[in-house]
Amino acid sequence: MPTTDPTDDALMAAYARGDARAFEQLYARHQAGLYRFVRRLLGTALNAQTDEVFQDTWLRVVQARTRWAPQGASFRTWLYTLAHHRVIDMLRRSGREVSIDAHADDGDAPWEPSAADSGAAWQHWPAPSGAASHTEELAFWRRAGEKLLACLEQLPLPQRSAFLLHHDDGLALDEVASALEVGFETAKTRLRYAMSKLRTCMGAHLAPLADGGAR
Amino acid sequence: MTTPHDDPARDAWLSEALRHAPDADAAPSAELSDAILRQARQAVKAPPAREPARANPLAQLWAWLARPPVAAGFATVMVATLVGVMWWDRPLDDALPRSDTPAATRTADPPVAPPPPVAAAPARAPEEPQAFEPERKKESANTAAAPAPKGDRARERATERRAPAAVTDASHARSDDAAAPPPAAAAATTPPAPAAAPAPTGEIAAPSAAAPARDEALRQGSGSAPARTLAKSAPAAATAGGLALRAQDSGTPLLTIDEPRRWSWQRDAAMRAMTPALQRWLVQLDRAVRWRPADSPPPAAGPHAMLQLWRDGVPRATMTLGDDAVWLTPADGAPMMAPLAPAAAASLKATLITATP
Numbered sequence: 001m002p003t004t005d006p007t008d009d010a011l012m013a014a015y016a017r018g019d020a021r022a023f024e025q026l027y028a029r030h031q032a033g034l035y036r037f038v039r040r041l042l043g044t045a046l047n048a049q050t051d052e053v054f055q056d057t058w059l060r061v062v063q064a065r066t067r068w069a070p071q072g073a074s075f076r077t078w079l080y081t082l083a084h085h086r087v088i089d090m091l092r093r094s095g096r097e098v099s100i101d102a103h104a105d106d107g108d109a110p111w112e113p114s115a116a117d118s119g120a121a122w123q124h125w126p127a128p129s130g131a132a133s134h135t136e137e138l139a140f141w142r143r144a145g146e147k148l149l150a151c152l153e154q155l156p157l158p159q160r161s162a163f164l165l166h167h168d169d170g171l172a173l174d175e176v177a178s179a180l181e182v183g184f185e186t187a188k189t190r191l192r193y194a195m196s197k198l199r200t201c202m203g204a205h206l207a208p209l210a211d212g213g214a215r
Numbered sequence: 216m217t218t219p220h221d222d223p224a225r226d227a228w229l230s231e232a233l234r235h236a237p238d239a240d241a242a243p244s245a246e247l248s249d250a251i252l253r254q255a256r257q258a259v260k261a262p263p264a265r266e267p268a269r270a271n272p273l274a275q276l277w278a279w280l281a282r283p284p285v286a287a288g289f290a291t292v293m294v295a296t297l298v299g300v301m302w303w304d305r306p307l308d309d310a311l312p313r314s315d316t317p318a319a320t321r322t323a324d325p326p327v328a329p330p331p332p333v334a335a336a337p338a339r340a341p342e343e344p345q346a347f348e349p350e351r352k353k354e355s356a357n358t359a360a361a362p363a364p365k366g367d368r369a370r371e372r373a374t375e376r377r378a379p380a381a382v383t384d385a386s387h388a389r390s391d392d393a394a395a396p397p398p399a400a401a402a403a404t405t406p407p408a409p410a411a412a413p414a415p416t417g418e419i420a421a422p423s424a425a426a427p428a429r430d431e432a433l434r435q436g437s438g439s440a441p442a443r444t445l446a447k448s449a450p451a452a453a454t455a456g457g458l459a460l461r462a463q464d465s466g467t468p469l470l471t472i473d474e475p476r477r478w479s480w481q482r483d484a485a486m487r488a489m490t491p492a493l494q495r496w497l498v499q500l501d502r503a504v505r506w507r508p509a510d511s512p513p514p515a516a517g518p519h520a521m522l523q524l525w526r527d528g529v530p531r532a533t534m535t536l537g538d539d540a541v542w543l544t545p546a547d548g549a550p551m552m553a554p555l556a557p558a559a560a561a562s563l564k565a566t567l568i569t570a571t572p
């Protein structure tokens with residue numbers, strides 16, 4: 001039966017008019033994804049600050065309810081923009097250097113798939129069916145998940161945020177660009193760099209299942 | 216919008232790994248969620264106290280004005296308005312510092328700009344003097360000497376505002392640059408400095424042709440500029456033509472001194488050749504007065520300064536400088552007169568005596 005759930009923008013507008021239940025719906029929709037996004041952006045070193053950043057992000061939403069207007073960007077994009085800003089603030093407060101230029105370590109040459117990428121071991125991993133029927137496959141993917149988090153922490157923040165928004169939160173690339181407040185091509189380049197590095201990182205440390213299972 | 220081609224496909228293996236990451240099921244604690252939701256509810260309950268203020272336009276206006284950027288902008292506009300009102304319709308020269316120091320005693324010598332090209336362009340050799348022609352004046356005024364009509368308008372305004380046209384005020388108003396020091400003021404209040412007087416050609420600067428050079432010099436000069444400027448600009452403009460005294464309304468030339476070498480003057484004693492000092496005095500007089508048909512004849516006797524002007528030994532005009540007016544009686548025309556403020560008349564008289572020793 002088709003449901004006519006109000007859009008995020010409509011809920012936010014209702015909350016701005018004083019409807020607290022609209023906020024509850026918004027929160028229920030986005031709390032899990034946003035929490036994961038904040039937690040993964042902060043990394044293991046600042047895991048303890050996840051709650052603080054997460055709460056601060058939502059309080060910004062509360063405070064800005066009367067000023068908010070859907071101007072080209074969806075509520076979700078705006079929400080992740082707020083969270084991204086809060087994460088940057090937290091990283092700076094903790095004394096970490098936050099690179100604005102995502103390609104500071106990559107030189108000026110655009111990314112091209114290397115031989116290591118094209119023949120990477122990850123290409124021989126189990127098919128990502130989404131439902132690991134085999135216990136061995138499930139164990140493999142859990143190890144892959146652990147490794148991916150470790151590889152993520154090696155990425156510069158801009159590339160990490162682009163990858164997470166695109167792959168985990170399901171934002172389209174133009175929404176990623178909007179959330180990160182960069183141009184489309186910049187977001188695209190960041191994403192490609194992130195994917196390349198993650199593939200390399202994963203392939204170098206995780207043996208294909210066909211070769212004897214995960215290490 | 217992103218096209219499927221532009222949007223890189225999600226890496227299925229990386230996405231799968233993300234789904235199986237240890238923190239895939241991470242979520243905020245119930246306490247944290249409760250705290251956030253509680254604050255969100257309180258936020259929408261609290262505002263009623265602010266509603267009345269928001270509804271009151273005056274309070275809204277006051278709150279808007281109290282914002283620093285708005286307040287700063289408003290203050291700037293107020294100050295600008297106040298200054299504008301204070302200076303409204305007020306001659307700028309009144310606000311400039313005046314100096315009583317004679318021009319010749321000034322030590323600071325401000326740079327005097329060379330005459331503008333257009334003023335020098337029509338210059339002719341002294342050996343080929345040309346009569347002052349209205350057409351040339353118009354042409355010159357339409358090019359670089361364009362301020363001339365403006366100066367005339369300013370002069371008219373100044374005359375209307377101050378019926379007894381003082382020499383200084385009228386001179387100021389005639390300048391196209393209102394901020395420039397008055398050229399005639401210093402000359403009227405102080406005798407012309409002999410050292411500053413030399414005009415090598417002995418010819419006088421035509422008002423129309425000399426105006427650009429003089430005004431340019433005035434713009435760059437300081438308080439001592441007028442006398443010096445006149446003296447310095449005279450040689451350059453002397454070859455451009457002569458001096459013409461004109462009637463106020465019709466613009467008819469009353470007296471045209473086209474070739475100063477052929478002119479001479481006589482005041483009390485014998486006839487003497489035209490001098491640059493007298494030429495400057497005539498320029499000063501022309502700037503200070505507006506001629507009109509005389510409604511009374513010039514006084515025949517009394518403490519008046521009389522000046523006869525001759526051309527080639529033939530009397531051409533007589534000037535009579537009274538206490539409150541000046542008369543010009545051309546040899547071949549009707550007598551003209553121009554009212555003068557007593558102070559201006561005295562000043563002109565003193566300058567005339569100095570110029571015609």
